[in-house]
Amino acid sequence: MADPKPRVKVPKKASKDEIIAIKTLISHKMESGQRKDKEGNLIPRQIINKFTCEFNDKMVFGCDLEPAVSANPYLEFNVRVPESGTFKFTWVDDDGSVYETESKITVG
Numbered sequence: 001m002a003d004p005k006p007r008v009k010v011p012k013k014a015s016k017d018e019i020i021a022i023k024t025l026i027s028h029k030m031e032s033g034q035r036k037d038k039e040g041n042l043i044p045r046q047i048i049n050k051f052t053c054e055f056n057d058k059m060v061f062g063c064d065l066e067p068a069v070s071a072n073p074y075l076e077f078n079v080r081v082p083e084s085g086t087f088k089f090t091w092v093d094d095d096g097s098v099y100e101t102e103s104k105i106t107v108g
Helices: none
Strands: 005-010 019-026 048-055 058-064 074-081 085-093 096-106
Touching: 005 085, 005 096, 019 048, 019 085, 019 096, 048 074, 058 074
Parallel strands: none
Antiparallel strands: 005 019, 019 074, 048 058, 048 085, 085 096
16 A cells, blocks of 8 residues: 555635635545455454644644544544644554644635
């Protein structure tokens, strides 16, 4: 599998206290641990199990993901933006890998 690739879509500008939609997607096969390979052996579970979004170092959204989530999990949520700042997105994999990306927004 290629390295998981996080992608986010955040508006570049917003008005003070505007509610914006944030869209995220990470390329990941999300192996549930319930399938078998050609020899009948269970394929080990490997999923993104946690996602968080922080705005100016304060958590604004977070969730735990379970094996039933499809490959390449897509999340969309709304956030109120009171000021300019930086969104930090973090995905945590079962193997301990952490994938991060950031996006800035200007309020004015």
